[in-house]
Amino acid sequence: MNTAMLNNQVPVTVLTGFLGSGKTTLLNRILTENHGKRIAVIENEFGEIGVDNDLVIGAEEEIFEMNNGCICCTVRGDLIRILGNLMKRRDKFDYIMVETTGLADPGPVAQTFFMDTEMQEKLQLDSVTTVVDAKHIWQHIDDSDEAREQIAFADVILLNKIDLVTEEELNQLEARIRSMNGAAKIYRTKNTVVEMDKILNVGGFDLDRAMEVDPQFMEPEYPFEWAGVYNLSAGTHELVLQEGPDPTMKVALVPVNESTDEALKTAVEPVVMVFSDDEHELSAGGTLQPGGQLIALNLTADELRFDVQIGRSGAYALFTEHHPDEFQAQLFGSGALVKPVVEREFKPDHEHDDEVTSVGITTPGDLDPDRLNDWISDLLRTKGIDIFRMKGILSIKGQPNRFVFQGVHMLFDGRPARPWDGEPRYNSLIFIGRNLDRTELTEGFEACLA
Amino acid sequence: MLKFFNSQKQSDPQQLIQVKSWVSQAFDLSEDISVMITQLQCTEEGCPPIETVIAIMETPGKPRQYKIHKPLAEVKQTDIVSLTTD
Numbered sequence: 184m185n186t187a188m189l190n191n192q193v194p195v196t197v198l199t200g201f202l203g204s205g206k207t208t209l210l211n212r213i214l215t216e217n218h219g220k221r222i223a224v225i226e227n228e229f230g231e232i233g234v235d236n237d238l239v240i241g242a243e244e245e246i247f248e249m250n251n252g253c254i255c256c257t258v259r260g261d262l263i264r265i266l267g268n269l270m271k272r273r274d275k276f277d278y279i280m281v282e283t284t285g286l287a288d289p290g291p292v293a294q295t296f297f298m299d300t301e302m303q304e305k306l307q308l309d310s311v312t313t314v315v316d317a318k319h320i321w322q323h324i325d326d327s328d329e330a331r332e333q334i335a336f337a338d339v340i341l342l343n344k345i346d347l348v349t350e351e352e353l354n355q356l357e358a359r360i361r362s363m364n365g366a367a368k369i370y371r372t373k374n375t376v377v378e379m380d381k382i383l384n385v386g387g388f389d390l391d392r393a394m395e396v397d398p399q400f401m402e403p404e405y406p407f408e409w410a411g412v413y414n415l416s417a418g419t420h421e422l423v424l425q426e427g428p429d430p431t432m433k434v435a436l437v438p439v440n441e442s443t444d445e446a447l448k449t450a451v452e453p454v455v456m457v458f459s460d461d462e463h464e465l466s467a468g469g470t471l472q473p474g475g476q477l478i479a480l481n482l483t484a485d486e487l488r489f490d491v492q493i494g495r496s497g498a499y500a501l502f503t504e505h506h507p508d509e510f511q512a513q514l515f516g517s518g519a520l521v522k523p524v525v526e527r528e529f530k531p532d533h534e535h536d537d538e539v540t541s542v543g544i545t546t547p548g549d550l551d552p553d554r555l556n557d558w559i560s561d562l563l564r565t566k567g568i569d570i571f572r573m574k575g576i577l578s579i580k581g582q583p584n585r586f587v588f589q590g591v592h593m594l595f596d597g598r599p600a601r602p603w604d605g606e607p608r609y610n611s612l613i614f615i616g617r618n619l620d621r622t623e624l625t626e627g628f629e630a631c632l633a
Numbered sequence: 634m635l636k637f638f639n640s641q642k643q644s645d646p647q648q649l650i651q652v653k654s655w656v657s658q659a660f661d662l663s664e665d666i667s668v669m670i671t672q673l674q675c676t677e678e679g680c681p682p683i684e685t686v687i688a689i690m691e692t693p694g695k696p697r698q699y700k701i702h703k704p705l706a707e708v709k710q711t712d713i714v715s716l717t718t719d
Contacts, residue, residue: 256671256673258669260690260693260694260696261693263667263669263688263690264667264690264693267667267690268665268667298669298671299669299670299671300646300649300670300671300672300705301646301649301650301653301670302669304646560674
């Protein structure tokens with residue numbers, strides 16, 4: 184049972200996505216699945232494609248600004264009216280779906296649920312779910328603010344029509360989306376077929392579940408993008424690369440206990456230290472040996488082959504500054520390709536200079552409440568328009584409970600959550616938005632530490 | 634004032650219903666007209682820290698919007714009545 188149900192609030196899912204992405208197919212699927220919920224639908228593209236439901240209400244996109252001169256919030260007047268009237272028939276439904284037009288900005292829709300105090304009490308925005316046409320999104324992702332904002336606002340993203348693209352294109356798209364919105368849950372679908380519990384009652388705006396995000400995203404930044412564990416026998420192996428985007432690539436090869444994800448994890452922190460050491464340049468033809476040395480492979484020769492000398496058979500983790508695919512890096516043993524048994528990415532494959540990005544901050548320690556207040560107030564006043572979503576869990580000095588919060592642009596909602604109870608206290612928060620300055624945000628936040 | 638912890642949810646639901654009903658009464662609104670009330674915070678010098686903003690969603694596209702320079706908890710019926718004469 185989620186928080187909305189406990190508080191007798193009606194959960195609301197906002198469905199976004201470009202025309203033709205599969206949004207209406209998903210809506211029809213939700214309405215016909217046997218989940219036992221009576222769903223009221225508020226549809227912007229009313230009548231365009233038939234939705235099979237008794238309780239469908241058409242909406243005209245009507246945006247207006249509520250402001251006091253300093254804080255400005257854009258909300259959807261049509262939704263306020265419709266939801267207000269719908270709640271008078273509260274006994275007729277258990278769930279509300281809001282389908283937006285393909286070109287709708289999800290910001291005002293989401294802010295509507297944060298704006299009115301009574302609406303906050305009766306309704307619980309469960310998630311913004313965005314359907315992405317995996318084949319055609321590339322036409323919009325670079326030049327459409329709406330497409331980027333629909334991705335940035337989402338708690339759940341369905342990469343739909345996966346049958347029309349290759350696995351490689353999907354990976355590339357997912358990495359791009361992940362770099363824009365590190366907090367969303369991404370599912371790959373064909374004909375929007377997805378389990379209903381991935382879409383309904385997901386708790387994307389639920390403060391208690393605010394930090395259930397991709398663990399990779401909440402990790403600090405690493406100096407390497409990839410690591411793989413190989414089972415290597417004693418002897419000479421060969422690392423073969425092709426020319427890539429950079430003239431050098433830093434690598435570290437370290438022995439690990441076994442070829443498991445756990446063993447890889449234990450190597451991460453020591454290798455971060457290795458990457459902070461001075462590097463030793465190695466030209467093509469040179470020999471790479473396991474150990475605590477940071478090696479910079481010189482990738483300017485015609486033939487980029489490096490010997491890898493293994494003294495004792497076992498599991499070895501190779502950490503690389505860039506993703507090996509960027510250099511088509513492969514490891515060979517006795518002429519045969521050796522594949523990693525376990526591998527892990529530490530950043531998306533490709534960094535884009537996207538104006539829409541996510542910034543995650545994780546830091547131990549307690550926060551000074553006054554400093555935090557001043558910082559967040561100033562931040563939202565000056566950058567609130569560009570901050571689409573933010574959520575986090577905070578450790579406030581002198582407070583025995585975690586403080587969780589959630590926000591859309593300049594509006595936010597926060598409250599104490601469960602006690603720390605002797606667990607290590609830390610702070611973890613995410614900003615998703617346009618033109619976010621990672622350094623400024625991180626330094627600003629860290630200055631609030633007590 | 635702890636602004637960050639000043640959740641909008643902290644307003645008293647009874648007071649909210651009361652203020653909405655004063656608005657409907659003062660402006661003589663029919664039952665199907667939505668009234669939206671929110672509290673906005675401000676850190677600018679000279680601004681009250683919390684203002685109550687009221688929007689009456691009567692005509693599509695043209696909501697009437699009013700501000701009262703105090704938190705919702707301190708809003709009195711006379712504040713609402715005075716909006717109708719502004």
